[in-house]
Amino acid sequence: ETGVTQSPTHLIKTRGQQVTLRCSSQSGHNTVSWYQQALGQGPQFIFQYYREEENGRGNFPPRFSGLQFPNYSSELNVNALELDDSALYLCASSLAGRTFTEAFFGQGTRLTVV
Amino acid sequence: AQSVTQLDSQVPVFEEAPVELRCNYSSSVSVYLFWYVQYPNQGLQLLLKYLSGSTLVKGINGFEAEFNKSQTSFHLRKPSVHISDTAEYFCAVSESFGSGGGADGLTFGKGTHLIIQP
Numbered sequence: 454e455t456g457v458t459q460s461p462t463h464l465i466k467t468r469g470q471q472v473t474l475r476c477s478s479q480s481g482h483n484t485v486s487w488y489q490q491a492l493g494q495g496p497q498f499i500f501q502y503y504r505e506e507e508n509g510r511g512n513f514p515p516r517f518s519g520l521q522f523p524n525y526s527s528e529l530n531v532n533a534l535e536l537d538d539s540a541l542y543l544c545a546s547s548l549a550g551r552t553f554t555e556a557f558f559g560q561g562t563r564l565t566v567v
Numbered sequence: 568a569q570s571v572t573q574l575d576s577q578v579p580v581f582e583e584a585p586v587e588l589r590c591n592y593s594s595s596v597s598v599y600l601f602w603y604v605q606y607p608n609q610g611l612q613l614l615l616k617y618l619s620g621s622t623l624v625k626g627i628n629g630f631e632a633e634f635n636k637s638q639t640s641f642h643l644r645k646p647s648v649h650i651s652d653t654a655e656y657f658c659a660v661s662e663s664f665g666s667g668g669g670a671d672g673l674t675f676g677k678g679t680h681l682i683i684q685p
Binding site: 457486488493494495496497498500501509511543545555556558559560561 | 675
């Protein structure tokens with residue numbers, strides 16, 4: 454059983470650029486959630502994807518968008534990067550059925566915007 | 568909307584001493600509660616969860632937590648800490664049944680840094 458893997462582990466972007474972060478969900482999981490964790494803060498829910506559609510969204514602007522693929526992997530895209538977007542981005546996968554199973558988190562992608 | 572308050576940003580404790588990390592939540596509906604641990608440069612690992620039933624829940628690594636509905640609290644405890652328990656601990660809440668947080672995700676507190684002193 455493979456865990457949740459995220460790529461890249463670190464990257465540096467310039468303000469105004471666009472970035473794509475990737476997440477491979479745990480084997481057997483069909484739901485992916487993305488979180489932003491700023492330095493010294495708890496993770497904040499960005500959105501969740503289920504069956505390739507956005508299933509729920511937190512308080513983030515539309516320049517944060519995502520995709521889920523048929524193999525349940527996912528991408529987080531951020532356009533027009535701002536300095537405040539610098540954070541650890543965490544992906545979590547779970548299995549949605551009548552209830553949601555435990556969310557397993559990846560190690561995250563550390564994004565620095567300069 | 569729900570919210571989580573972790574009252575201590577940092578808790579120093581001597582090795583083999585007991586520890587309590589405090590968590591209070593607010594919500595207008597029934598909630599489900601979680602504690603996660605984050606080791607340096609790693610993702611989050613679920614320690615324990617309260618979904619229903621007994622208010623005292625036991626988790627991994629000797630941790631336990633008690634759900635107190637009247638005080639809207641879910642404090643984490645360990646009777647004897649080890650140096651390897653040094654980490655960031657996050658309390659989280661969800662209004663959707665199950666551990667994954669449902670379509671609204673999990674709402675996390677700001678975290679408590681547990682520092683174990685030898």
